[in-house]
Structures are given as structure tokens and as C-alpha cells.
Amino acid sequence: MDNRKMVDDITSMDEDFAKWYTDIVKKAELVGYTSVKGCMVIRPYGYAIWENMQRILDGMFKETGHENVCMPMFIPESLLNKEKDHVEGFAPEVAWVTHGGSEKLEERLCVRPTSETLFCEHYSQIVHSYRDLPKLYNQWVSVVRWEKTTRPFLRSREFLWQEGHTIHETAQQAIEETEKMLGIYARFCEEVLAMPVIKGKKTESDKFAGAVSTYAIEALMHDGKALQAGTSHYFGDGFARAFDITFSDRQNKKSYPHQTSWGVSTRLIGGIIMTHGDDNGLALPPAVAPIQAVIIPIAVHKGNVIEKARQLEQQLKNIVRVKVDDSDNSPGWKFAQYEMKGVPVRIELGPRDIENNQCVIVTRHNREKTVVSLDDVATVVQQKLKEVHDGLYSKALENRNRRTYDCTTTDQMIDEMTKKGDGFIRAMWCGSEECEAAVKEKTGAGSRCIPFDQVQISDKCVCCGKPAKTMVIWGKAY
RNA sequence: CGGGGUGUAGCGCAGUUGGUAGCGCGCUUGGUUUGGGACCAAGAUGCCGCAGGUUCGAAUCCUGUCACUCCGACCA
Numbered sequence: 240m241d242n243r244k245m246v247d248d249i250t251s252m253d254e255d256f257a258k259w260y261t262d263i264v265k266k267a268e269l270v271g272y273t274s275v276k277g278c279m280v281i282r283p284y285g286y287a288i289w290e291n292m293q294r295i296l297d298g299m300f301k302e303t304g305h306e307n308v309c310m311p312m313f314i315p316e317s318l319l320n321k322e323k324d325h326v327e328g329f330a331p332e333v334a335w336v337t338h339g340g341s342e343k344l345e346e347r348l349c350v351r352p353t354s355e356t357l358f359c360e361h362y363s364q365i366v367h368s369y370r371d372l373p374k375l376y377n378q379w380v381s382v383v384r385w386e387k388t389t390r391p392f393l394r395s396r397e398f399l400w401q402e403g404h405t406i407h408e409t410a411q412q413a414i415e416e417t418e419k420m421l422g423i424y425a426r427f428c429e430e431v432l433a434m435p436v437i438k439g440k441k442t443e444s445d446k447f448a449g450a451v452s453t454y455a456i457e458a459l460m461h462d463g464k465a466l467q468a469g470t471s472h473y474f475g476d477g478f479a480r481a482f483d484i485t486f487s488d489r490q491n492k493k494s495y496p497h498q499t500s501w502g503v504s505t506r507l508i509g510g511i512i513m514t515h516g517d518d519n520g521l522a523l524p525p526a527v528a529p530i531q532a533v534i535i536p537i538a539v540h541k542g543n544v545i546e547k548a549r550q551l552e553q554q555l556k557n558i559v560r561v562k563v564d565d566s567d568n569s570p571g572w573k574f575a576q577y578e579m580k581g582v583p584v585r586i587e588l589g590p591r592d593i594e595n596n597q598c599v600i601v602t603r604h605n606r607e608k609t610v611v612s613l614d615d616v617a618t619v620v621q622q623k624l625k626e627v628h629d630g631l632y633s634k635a636l637e638n639r640n641r642r643t644y645d646c647t648t649t650d651q652m653i654d655e656m657t658k659k660g661d662g663f664i665r666a667m668w669c670g671s672e673e674c675e676a677a678v679k680e681k682t683g684a685g686s687r688c689i690p691f692d693q694v695q696i697s698d699k700c701v702c703c704g705k706p707a708k709t710m711v712i713w714g715k716a717y
Numbered sequence: 718c719g720g721g722g723u724g725u726a727g728c729g730c731a732g733u734u735g736g737u738a739g740c741g742c743g744c745u746u747g748g749u750u751u752g753g754g755a756c757c758a759a760g761a762u763g764c765c766g767c768a769g770g771u772u773c774g775a776a777u778c779c780u781g782u783c784a785c786u787c788c789g790a791c792c793a
Binding site: 255257261272274276328331332353382388390393394398466468469470502503505506507535536537538539540541567569570571573574575587589591592599716717 | 718750751752753754755784785786787788789790791792793
């Protein structure tokens with residue numbers, strides 16, 4: 240595999256991963272900074288990635304019976320305050336609107352950090368009978384959380400996401416929904432983004448504010464830090480009680496419905512960067528790459544290269560997202576440029592190729608070159624895109640496996656991370672919050688989740704040595 | 718919110734003891750090139766982050782402030 244670094248102006252990831260990340264984000268033209276801290280411009284190339292993600296996910300939601308809606312951006316303080324745990328969780332990081340023009344508002348409005356309260360207010364108006372249930376709603380919006388430290392895609396003060404909010408007749412149905420959506424997220428990450436994830440449940444201390452239980456998918460980044468890639472929450476009837484949402488059930492008794500919410504955000508783009516990127520730049524999963532194949536004509540002044548390149552583009556354009564770069568930059572410059580931007584497949588077409596009715600196809604993740612007859616390009620390009628997807632996935636999985644350690648003591652946890660670097664640590668836990676906090680304090684690795692796929696590492700808690708209840712994945716997180 | 722670093726041309730940086738603002742890349746024009754970031758020639762580009770102060774004179778010294786960035790704590 241040829242992974243030589245050919246671009247000097249990206250900081251190498253081993254040298255400084257954080258700097259590498261910001262270099263990529265800027266040089267691949269994904270974002271621009273603005274005069275408001277933590278608020279970024281998502282540039283066309285970055286936004287196109289998001290649009291692809293959105294389109295595919297939205298399709299998955301619709302297939303499973305969800306409908307899109309749009310709630311307002313403002314939440315009156317009194318509404319936010321209705322559910323105690325929820326306010327406590329979000330109040331410290333909300334932005335407030337206090338004036339309309341120069342008039343001070345009667346009641347200040349917060350800019351939504353998440354929309355549970357708005358959905359609840361609405362549900363209390365439209366849900367009356369079991370016949371009105373379930374409501375399976377979703378919205379694509381931006382939300383605001385006044386974070387102290389910010390990083391493009393990973394933590395910004397305003398970010399784009401989707402939030403699903405559903406309301407059901409029974410607890411059972413709501414729990415099923417919570418699990419189903421977590422499954423959809425996992426499938427999306429693995430099959431679309433080529434990003435392996437671990438499905439699990441969050442511990443009590445790590446739950447969403449106001450939830451009965453929170454489920455998450457956790458991914459491991461190239462530097463060994465964990466990224467929470469998506470969450471799905473079961474609310475029980477807690478919100479319904481706080482917001483007085485009731486319905487007449489099948490026995491004609493007044494009853495409280497059960498709710499869920501679930502979301503993924505543009506943070507996933509950060510996940511793609513840190514999962515697949517390398518020292519030559521971004522590497523995009525083909526399914527969401529704005530350009531899937533770029534055609535680079537070589538020696539354009541000779542003969543009919545441009546014309547041939549255009550023909551090839553026409554031939555491919557109904558099959559893949561393709562572009563010809565006929566700018567007068569040198570071929571070498573273009574090679575580097577499109578690798579930086581993570582384009583999965585490059586097609587080189589020069590006079591020598593045209594003579595032989597062929598072209599050269601290069602895959603981004605391993606730089607493998609294949610000479611292909613111009614008659615077969617369409618099928619080969621499709622094969623190659625699949626190869627890139629699979630290649631990215633197995634590379635990411637390999638990294639995760641290499642950085643997954645089984646430990647029975649906290650000293651061993653520290654030891655493994657010092658020797659082999661950060662990663663996922665699988666270790667047993669007794670279930671007490673004291674131990675959970677102590678592990679984090681001692682090792683720096685917090686609980687990521689209690690995976691659905693349990694493995695018995697030992698029978699004692701990694702911290703206190705008392706009988707263990709569950710296996711937990713620990714790690715340092717973004 | 719604590720600790721460090723950095724603000725000078727679009728980007729990356731230099732600027733000594735306080736004395737008229739520099740380099741590389743990029744950009745523009747013309748020509749030659751083109752299979753891994755091409756070359757030659759001629760150009761254009763500055764509120765030296767911002768606000769005060771010291772001084773005959775400040776990118777340089779002092780005070781304040783803002784932004785970006787990294788490392789922690791908190792969070793999608």
C-alpha cells in the first residue's frame with residue numbers, strides 16, 4: 240500500500256492530531272470561521288457531504304414511518320422550566336433572547352438547545368385518544384448550545400442535526416422505537432459512512448437530561464479517542480406528566496403516553512474525518528462523497544484529451560457523481576488536491592491512454608492504480624467505489640481492534656493506554672457511580688457505554704473488586 | 718472556566734538596539750509546460766488584531782481588550 244505523504248502543508252497526524260484535524264477541515268474547504276466564536280460557515284463542499292447524509296438518513300426515517308415537521312427556534316423560559324432534570328441539564332448552555340427590537344421582552348426566550356419541550360407542548364394539544372398515537376416526528380434544524388471550547392463539527396455553538404421525537408401508547412412501543420432508531424443509526428454509520436460503531440446503553444450519570452434511559456453508538460477515532468456518534472433516548476412518561484400530555488386509552492381511562500427522542504448531527508462529519516482521514520487529507524466514504532470520481536486529463540494541449548475526458552464524464556454521469564478538472568493546474572497538483580478532498584476514485588486520462596483505449600483508475604484509500612479499458616469504465620468505477628467503502632471500513636475496524644484492550648484492574652488500564660495509546664477499554668463494573676467516577680479520575684477514561692454485546696472479562700469490578708454486574712467500554716472522549 | 722501559544726498581504730512566516738513594511742507560496746498578465754503539488758518574465762496586494770499610553774518617532778516598549786488555537790474540566 241502506498242501511503243507516502245505527498246503534501247507538506249498538512250500537519251502529520253502522529254505529530255499533532257488536533258492540528259491535523261483543523262488543517263484538514265480548512266484545506267479540504269469544509270468550513271470557514273466567522274466573527275462569532277463557535278459558529279462556522281459550512282462551505283459548499285462540506286455542506287454537500289451533509290446533504291448526502293441527510294438525504295440517505297431521511298429516506299431511512301421515512302421508510303420506517305416518520306414524518307418531518309418544523310418547530311420554532313425559540314422556547315419561552317417557562318416552557319423550558321417544566322421538566323426539572325431537563326432544565327438542569329441544558330440551562331447552563333442556552334443562549335437567551337431578551338429584546339425584540341429595542342423593547343425588552345415580557346419573558347425571555349431561549350434559542351433551542353434541543354426541542355423536547357416544544358414537541359411536548361404541541362403533543363399536549365394534538366394527542367387526545369389512543370387513536371392519535373403514535374406520532375413519529377422528526378425535524379432537520381440547527382440548535383444552539385453555548386459551549387466554552389469549540390471545534391469545527393465536533394463542538395460548535397450552533398450545529399445542524401436531526402431530532403426525532405415520538406410519542407406512543409405504551410412503554411413497550413416507545414422502548415422498541417428507541418432501539419429501532421439506534422439500529423438505524425448503527426446501520427447508517429457502518430453501511431453508509433464505513434464507520435464501525437458499538438451499540439450500548441449509557442450509564443445513569445451519562446444519560447440525557449430528563450431520560451429514563453439513553454442508548455448510544457460509540458465510534459473510535461484514529462487517535463484512540465471515542466466519539467459519541469448518535470443517541471436515542473427513552474423518556475418513559477416523565478415528560479408527558481410534566482407537560483400534562485394525556486390520552487384516553489383503550490379502556491377509556493386517562494393515561495400518560497411514552498416518548499422517545501433521537502438525534503445525529505454534523506458531528507458525524509467530524510467522525511468521518513477522524514476515522515478515515517490520513518496525512519494526505521480527507522478520505523470520504525463513497526456514499527456521501529460530493530464527487531465520487533474525478534477525471535484528470537493529462538497533457539491537455541495534445542490532441543483531443545479534453546474532448547475524450549468530457550465524453551467519459553457523459554458516460555459516467557448517470558452512474559456516479561463525476562467531475563472533470565480541466566483547469567490549467569498541473570496533474571500532480573490535481574492529484575494532491577483531490578486526495579486532500581477525499582475523492583474516492585481518480586481517473587487519469589492522457590494521450591497514451593487514449594491511444595490504447597484505456598484510462599488509469601486510482602483509489603484514494605490505498606493509491607492502487609488499475610489500468611482499465613474505456614469500454615469497462617462504468618462497471619469498474621462502481622466496483623472501485625465499493626472497494627473504497629470496504630477498504631475504509633476494514634481499516635477503521637482494524638484500528639479499533641488494535642486499540643481495544645481488556646483489563647481487570649485500573650492499573651492495567653493506565654498501563655495499556657501508556658504503552659499502546661488511547662482506545663476502548665473493556666472492563667467489568669459493579670454498577671456504582673462511585674466506581675465509575677473513580678475510574679475516570681484515576682485513568683482519565685470515562686464510561687462510554689454498556690455494550691449490548693456483553694463479554695465476560697472477569698467477575699470482579701475493575702475498580703472496587705466487588706462482584707461485577709456488566710462489562711463497560713471505557714475511553715477518553717471527544 | 719483554569720493553564721499555555723499565536724495575532725504583520727489571501728495563506729505560511731521574518732522583522733535585530735524604537736527610525737519610511739519584508740520573504741515564500743498563492744493571485745493577475747504573457748509565454749513555455751503537463752503521468753505526483755512545473756518554469757521564465759512582468760505586475761498587484763498592508764488600519765502590523767483593536768483601544769489607550771510612553772516617545773520627536775511604535776509592528777517593536779507599557780496597560781487594557783478581543784479573536785483564534787492547543788491542553789484540562791463540562792458537553793451532540
